[in-house]
Amino acid sequence: MHRLLLLLTLVLAAPSFAQSARALNTEGFRLYQAGKYPEALEKFEAAAQADPKFALAQYNVAATLGVLRKQGQICPYSAHRQTILERLNTAIQLDPRRLARAKEDADLDPIRDTLGWQKLLGRSPTRQADVPELLRRITWFSPGEGVYGSTRKLSFSEGKRVVLWRRIIEDPTRTEEQAGTYTVKGRTITLTFPGKKPIPGRMTARGVLEFEELGTFLDSPSECEA
Missing domain, CATH: 1.25.40.10 (Tetratricopeptide repeat domain)
Structure with a gap:
């Protein structure tokens, strides 16, 4: 009852x-x-x-x-x-x-420039054919460094152009940009900047970029960290 x-x-x-x-x-x-x-x-x-x-x-x-x-x-x-x-x-x-x-x-x-949004549109890092498009559609950020948050960012564009943005933690703090080129083969991505040797990397099936020397990049910046 x-x-x-x-x-x-x-x-x-x-x-x-x-x-x-x-x-x-x-x-x-x-x-x-x-x-x-x-x-x-x-x-x-x-x-x-x-x-x-x-x-x-x-x-x-x-x-x-x-x-x-x-x-x-x-x-x-x-x-x-x-x-x-x-x-x-x-x-x-x-x-x-x-x-x-x-x-x-x-x-x-x-x-719009996140992996989550691209997945809603039907693109996936599990498909190698989608890797070039995901590279261009997403803005990539390094993990946070304490109160400074993400200090590096990668942007890929048409014409195989790539821009690396950095925040230099010095006194005073400054920013710099380097323009270069990139190639994609399967999941392998190679970055080339003027006067430097190529930097190999890859996109994982989880949608994370991993580069020698530069480290890991994700689709969202580190924000509001103490």
Whole structure:
């Protein structure tokens, strides 16, 4: 009898949870339209918590984090690229139609050059044929170095051009860029910079770049580290 009453209570409560989630999402959208993005994020998060299967709320969390990232509010709101991708993936799993919207949504521009976004488009580092495209589509960052975060970045472009960006930790700190060329054969990638011997490397099946001398590169920078 007690079990029956519990099940009945849950069934009756379910619509109210959904209604609450929709109401919270509507409040969030109004705040978003008014440019009050932190407040909108709070409402969208509350809507997603009220109904974890509410795809639109999950999507709106991802989009609002994208806006906050564009505004440079990364650390205060944990607007990391991977966090945005996680929420977007959740939304798409709940409602695959969300992917079509995401392709046109400027709020999600900060994640276009990530491995996670490329996977949503059907590309994968497990397929060697996709390696050249992934190299060009993704911006690659070194792991963080304490408070300095990522100190190296690689950008590949058409015409087999590559640019290596570095932050030199000295007093004063400075940055420098080196332009060079690259070749790809299967998973093997070779970088060549003027006046230096070629630097061999590879893309792993997990989508990580590994180079002799330069080390490892990932699709997201290290941010907000203490």
